[in-house]
Amino acid sequence: xxxxxxxxxxxxxxxxxxxxxxxxxxxxxxxxxxxxxxxxxxxxxxxxxxxxxxxxxxxxxxxxxxxxxxxxxxxxxxxxxxxxxxxxxxxxxxxxxxxxxxxxxxxxxxxxxxxxxxxxxxxxxxxxxxxxxxxxxxxxxxxxxxxxxxxxxxxxxxxxxxxxxxxxxxxxxxxxxxxxxxxxxxxxxxxxxxxxxxxxxxxxxxxxxxxxxxxxxxxxxxxxxxxxxxxxxxxxxxxxxxxxxxxxxxxxxxxxxxxxxxxxxxxxxxxxxxxxxxxxxxxxxxxxxxxxxxxxxxxxxxxxxxxxxxxxxxxxxxxxxxxxxxxxxxxxxxxxxxxxxxxxxxxxxxxxxxxxxxxxxxxxxxxxxxxxxxxxxxxxxxxxxxxxxxxxxxxxxxxxxxxxxxxxxxxxxxxxxxxxxxxxxxxxx
Numbered sequence: 163x164x165x166x167x168x169x170x171x172x173x174x175x176x177x178x179x180x181x182x183x184x185x186x187x188x189x190x191x192x193x194x195x196x197x198x199x200x201x202x203x204x205x206x207x208x209x210x211x212x213x214x215x216x217x218x219x220x221x222x223x224x225x226x227x228x229x230x231x232x233x234x235x236x237x238x239x240x241x242x243x244x245x246x247x248x249x250x251x252x253x254x255x256x257x258x259x260x261x262x263x264x265x266x267x268x269x270x271x272x273x274x275x276x277x278x279x280x281x282x283x284x285x286x287x288x289x290x291x292x293x294x295x296x297x298x299x300x301x302x303x304x305x306x307x308x309x310x311x312x313x314x315x316x317x318x319x320x321x322x323x324x325x326x327x328x329x330x331x332x333x334x335x336x337x338x339x340x341x342x343x344x345x346x347x348x349x350x351x352x353x354x355x356x357x358x359x360x361x362x363x364x365x366x367x368x369x370x371x372x373x374x375x376x377x378x379x380x381x382x383x384x385x386x387x388x389x390x391x392x393x394x395x396x397x398x399x400x401x402x403x404x405x406x407x408x409x410x411x412x413x414x415x416x417x418x419x420x421x422x423x424x425x426x427x428x429x430x431x432x433x434x435x436x437x438x439x440x441x442x443x444x445x446x447x448x449x450x451x452x453x454x455x456x457x458x459x460x461x462x463x464x465x466x467x468x469x470x471x472x473x474x475x476x477x478x479x480x481x482x483x484x485x486x487x488x489x490x491x492x493x494x495x496x497x498x499x500x501x502x503x504x505x506x507x508x509x510x511x512x513x514x515x516x517x518x519x520x521x522x523x524x525x526x527x528x529x530x531x532x533x534x535x536x537x538x539x540x541x542x543x544x545x546x547x548x549x550x551x552x553x554x555x556x557x558x559x560x561x562x563x564x565x566x567x568x569x570x571x572x573x574x575x576x577x578x579x580x581x582x583x584x585x586x587x588x589x590x591x
Contacts, residue, residue, distance in 0.1 A: 189237045192244050192316075193228060199251060199319050200225055203258070204518035206326065209507040210262040214254055219521055221250045226525045248315035255322035259304055263329035266504065267297050270336045273495055274343075281343040289339035296332035300325045330508040337479045337505065344482075346458045348489070353455055353463070356481040360471055366436075367444065367470040371452045383452060387445050394441070444470075476509055 200222060207214050228243035271293050278286045307321035341352070357368045370382055370390075436444075447466050454463035468474050483505060487498035506513045 186235075186237055189232055189240050189244070192241070193225075193232060195316065196225055196228070196244050196247060199248070199323065200518065202323055202326075203251065203254060204516055205507065205510055205512060206258045206262065207254075208515075208517045209503055209513050211258055214257065215517060217250065217254055218517065219524070221247050221254065222518060222521050223525050223528075224250070227528050230527050245315070248319060252315055252318050252322075255319060255326075256304075256308075259300075259322055259325055259329070263326055264297065264301060264304070266500075267293075267300075267329050267332050267336070270333055270496070270501070270504070271297065274336055274340050277494070278339050278343045283343050286339045286342035289335045289342060293332045293335035293339060296328050296335060300329040300332065303328060333504055334479075334508050337482070337501075340486075341479065341482045344486075348485070349458070349460060350455060351489075352478070352482050352485050353460070355485050356471070356477055359477065359481060365471065367467075368448050368451060371448065379452070379456075383449060387442055390445055391438070391441070476505075479505055 203218070203221075207218050224243045224247035228240045228247065231237075231240035231243060271290065275290060278290045303321055303325035307318045307325065310317055310321065341349070344352070354372065358372055360367065361369055361372060371379065374382060447470070451463050451466050454460070454466075464474070471477060480502070483498055483501055486494060486496075491498065503513050
């Protein structure tokens with residue numbers, strides 16, 4: 163008996179059947195972990211994989227039912243939903259990783275490589291090497307995940323997630339390599355476009371040098387701070403006077419008479435609550451950045467711009483893709499529309515509304531009520547009702563008569579027969 167019990171336990175362990183005796187703490191941890199996997203996958207599927215919408219919905223619905231079961235304190239059922247959700251996530255991660263990251267990252271690197279090699283730029287070649295290295299590392303992570311235990315779904319998902327992150331980094335290196343391989347004039351145009359984008363968002367840094375070339379640019383470089391302060395205060399006063407003049411009287415908005423009038427271009431923003439010392443520091447930093455960009459010392463300019471432009475690397479690559487999509491679209495065999503989507507995805511940002519959030523109104527609770535003897539039938543099957551026979555239909559009347567005859571023949575006969583009293587009296591005589 164003991165040997166039989168030990169063999170049964172060993173068979174149970176080898177089969178890899180997950181234990182359903184889950185407690186509250188472990189299920190809560192698994193719910194949080196699985197939600198992180200789904201949110202990470204949501205960014206990939208929303209940006210790149212519209213075809214994976216239906217299987218992704220099934221996975222999200224299982225996670226939703228796991229949450230409901232956890233709230234009902236049914237931890238065993240919640241564990242089963244989490245385990246089933248992770249099981250269905252594995253093929254989704256494999257498909258997304260191989261199709262949208264490994265294949266497309268290799269395509270981007272291969273398309274950029276000829277221009278990088280032709281430019282003979284050492285930083286560009288270094289970034290390209292790092293891009294190929296990270297793509298190979300991502301492929302190795304996928305192989306490790308594929309070779310792991312087939313029922314350890316959480317471990318597989320973690321490795322697939324790391325593979326996606328490394329593939330994203332390889333594409334970031336590819337775009338940096340493309341930027342470094344451009345000539346000096348193109349880089350100057352990219353920096354100008356970047357700072358123009360910052361101006362539209364309300365950043366005042368470097369505004370006085372934008373749209374200035376030649377002699378006006380040189381004059382702006384040598385202007386002293388006192389003259390700049392006088393000009394700044396004058397512009398600030400004019401802005402305030404314009405705001406008071408254009409403010410609506412008696413709280414009513416003024417309507418323009420001519421609606422076809424062209425829109426007036428926006429004036430550069432003015433700093434709000436900026437001290438004079440801060441303005442003087444910004445004035446000197448702007449001058450240094452202008453000199454560095456003019457002398458093509460872009461590395462030194464980056465160190466200063468980083469202090470005034472948030473998320474500088476992301477915006478620099480975005481400005482580069484927008485500039486190259488206009489200037490070098492024919493020479494570079496790159497799908498810049500797809501490249502912009504990949505660029506946002508590389509930083510974990512959505513380019514459209516989240517697919518995970520759109521499922522909120524479609525999710526349904528899956529009830530697991532066992533059928534017991536004597537309970538009502540809650541199935542969706544339609545109950546057939548006996549319809550009365552139509553007396554005008556001869557076929558139906560014949561069938562009804564036959565069924566009545568069969569019922570009479572099959573009906574049990576009464577064992578106690580009633581005798582005629584007259585017959586009984588005659589028999590007695």
